[in-house]
Amino acid sequence: MRIETRLTQVGTRKERQNGAINVPIYLSTAYEHIDGQSTGYDYTRTGNPTRHVLEETLAELEGGDGGFACSSGMAAIQTVLSLFSQGDHLIVSLDLYGGTYRLFEQVLSRLGLSFSYIDLRKIDEVEAAIQQNTKAIFVETPTNPLMQVTDIRTIAQLAIAHDLLTIVDNTFCTPYLQRPLELGADIVVHSATKYLGGHNDLLAGAIISKGVELTEQIGFLHNTIGATLAPFDAFLLLRGLKTLAIRMDQHQRNATKLVGFLQQHRCIESIFYPSLDQDGHAIHSSQADGDGGMLSFRLQDVEQVQPFLRRLQLITYAESLGGVESFITYPATQTHADIPVEIREAVGVCDRLLRMSVGIEHVDDLIADLEQALDNK
Ligand SMILES: *Cc1c(COP(=O)(O)O)cnc(C)c1O
Secondary structure, eight states, rough: OOHHHHHHHHHHOTTTTTTOOSSOOOOOOBOOOOOBOOOSSSTTTTTOHHHHHHHHHHHHHHTTSSEESSHHHHHHHHHHHSSSOOTOOOEEEOOOOOOHHIIIIIIIITOOOEEEEOOTOHHHHHHHHHOTTTEEEEEEETTTTTOOOOOHHHHHHHHTTOOOOOOOEOOOHHHHHGGGGGTTOOOEEETTTTTTTTOOOOOEEEEEEEEEHHHHHHHHHHHHHBBBBHHHHHHHHHHHHTHHHHHHHHHHHHHHHHHHHHTTOOOOEEEOOOOOOOOOOHHHHHHHHHHOEEEEEEOGGGGGHHHHHHHHHSSOOOSSOSSSSSSEOOOTTTTTTTTTTTHHHHTTTTTTTEEEEEOSHHHHHHHHHHHHHHHHH
């Protein structure tokens, strides 16, 4: 069946005793060994019936062999990075979610992992960065916040040739638009806090993996580290997934119209959206079913930034993305504040850059809000 149908039917026919349409929330942390036998559930960190339905769903949506629901996107990334040992090296997207950069540079590098930040669009540079101790390539595409597109198939082929794992943070696209495991990646991670949850009321992460051995290893780490998702939050995430398709369609329709509006506005210097990326768009279209709901733009003048943010009335000036409500983020002081200024500016995350998570409101209301906030000098 098609993905819209599979999403809508998430969790149905899972509870056969009473026929509940929605998956019940199993809060019990311990499970009786009835007649001396495990029911399949013993202790909730290891396995929980509500979380289990979610994990099966995530694996199915991404086309993986196993899914693991984590307490946050960062918990998912930390769990995956625990596959590696002291002395190992990873190649990472240069334009990267700030929290991931902080985890790599301020925590995992202390534990003996090292990271090279490379523009993954330049495959020669990626290849040149491979060392004897390189174990994986960590990809975000499109990147946050500059919407740069990496060719997942090319990276995965290079990784296979050098016996490396390909890990893709698929938060921006979700499996509705992009399924990296089908393109050759080994592991997908998500901040499910964003589009998968979709309502700005849930912190969650996900890992989906391909291959029996790798999936077993991640399962071991998921249980051992223990950053697992709580049953109530697993329920909320299942509930969010049911409307993922219509939400993504509307995010995308609105984003496309906003791009048109911003393109003709004199206060806007440049816009970043996959369809505007000359080199990247063909690649993006070949690996994703749409451009999504995230865009960034640069104002002409840094002096315009604060007044613009203050004047927004409908669109919320807030960190995070992927919810039904539109948000604008100022990466320089919010999501990317922990990245040193020189690095941030070199990648293009300058002080005039704003990132918008386009919500599902009526697009004319969004345009009107942007217009009054931009024009009101
Ligand atoms: C938000 C985000 C994360 C971190 O996820 P949390 O759920 O906030 O822990 C990781 N990657 C990307 C691309 C994100 O947007």
